[in-house]
Amino acid sequence: MRGAVLKTTIDQISRRVDSFGRMNDKVAMQSHILAVNSMIEAARAGQHGRGFSVVAAEMKQLSDQTKDHADQFRQDVMAIVTQATEATSDLLGALDRAAADELTEKAQTLVQLIVRNLFERTADVRWWATDAAFWQALEAGDPARAAEAHLRLGTIHRYYTVYTDLVLLDLEGRIVASAVDGVPRMATSLPDEGSGWFGQAARLASGHDYVVSDVYRSGLHQDRRVIVYATAVREGGAAEGRALGVLAVYFDWEKEARTIVRDEAGFSPAQWETRRVLLLDKDRRIIAASDDAGFLEAFAEGQFSAARGCEARPDGTRIGYARTLGYQDYDGLGWYGVVVDRAAR
Missing domain, CATH: 1.10.287.950 (Methyl-accepting chemotaxis protein)
Known part of the structure; x- marks a missing residue:
């Protein structure tokens, strides 16, 4: 200005x-x-x-x-x-150039923060799937073992506050145990729009593998926004054991994503007057926004001709964007961080 x-x-x-x-x-x-x-x-x-x-x-x-x-x-x-x-x-x-670089770097930093967080979720679900309480509950198929699994899930959930829920399912997709009271057990099917992850997880070849859902609203949890990481629970907890069921961890996307697009952005009140922070999925749909608007709508403002950069629109708006770099063996799902600045120059 x-x-x-x-x-x-x-x-x-x-x-x-x-x-x-x-x-x-x-x-x-x-x-x-x-x-x-x-x-x-x-x-x-x-x-x-x-x-x-x-x-x-x-x-x-x-x-x-x-x-x-x-x-x-x-x-x-x-x-x-x-x-x-x-x-x-x-x-x-x-x-x-400095303003463009600032927006691009901020976009990259924010998307990397959430991707690093989600990498840890891939480790959580594969580790917990080897817990004896889970494979024994699936193998035995009796209420006592299911109750033990429920207690174990509840204990994990108490200390891992990034999760909305943790759910143990048999190979028919019936809920054997969950961390949260009130989730129906032995349901005949998952009432989730994103439940395609279940079949994929049940068919995984190894305990080293996992599947991840798109961001969606969970019908099990009052339509709360979640992202699910799941893997097969195997006989004896062995990585190559026979699949007995599926462990799914429901990452609390609604809370954690807002932390990224609002709290971690670090803008001043004056900057927030003209700025909007977004996270986009691989299809460039809005999966998180600092103003909480447009969930799952297509983001059409930017062309994104490169992996990262800053675009200027005729009205003076700048759009800084960056595609995730992934983290270790987690590819980041092709997500983007975006910072839109509508400040008049």
Whole structure:
């Protein structure tokens, strides 16, 4: 904004100097014409006009000097104005690049924060799936073992507050145990729009593998936004054992994503007046927004012609974006971090 004010001020000075120069040229020309006419009239007056002829000559010389000085003044000032304009353009260009870099770096940082968090969820679900309480509950198929599994899930959930729930299912998709009281057990099917992850998890070849859902609203949890990480629970807890069921951990996307797009952004109140932070999935749908608007709607403002960058729109809006780099063996699902800045320049 300050850069725009400076540029406007310099433009005003340039226009005023040019206007002064044109006015001075007009005055000098009129003075010159008046002096020449006076000399002609003095010559016609003969002896009687000799004194006035001297005055007319002085007037002509003075008008010529005035024009020369005004021209030199205009040249000098305009040279300074030109230098100032070029310097201002360089400064604004540097500020533009710095602002673009800031938005891009912020977008990259924020998407990496959530991706690193989610990498840990892949480790959690594969580790907990080997817990004896879970494979024994699935193997035995009796209420006592199911109750033990429920207690074990509840204990984990108590200390891992990033989860909405942890759910143990048999190979028919029936809920054997859950961490949260009130979730129906032995349901005949999962009432989840995102339940495609269950079949994939049940068919995994190894306990080293896992599946992850898209972000969606969980029908088991009052339509709360979640992302599910799941793997097969195997006989004896062995990585290559026979699959007995599925362990699913429901990451509390609603709470944790808001932390990323609001709290971790670190913008000042004034910056928040013009900025919006987003996380997008691989299909560029909005999965988190600092204003909590547009969930699962397509983000159509940016072209994203590279893995990261900053785009400028005709209205002055800047859109900084960055595709996740992944973290260790977690590819990050192709998500993007985005910072939209609608500040007037």
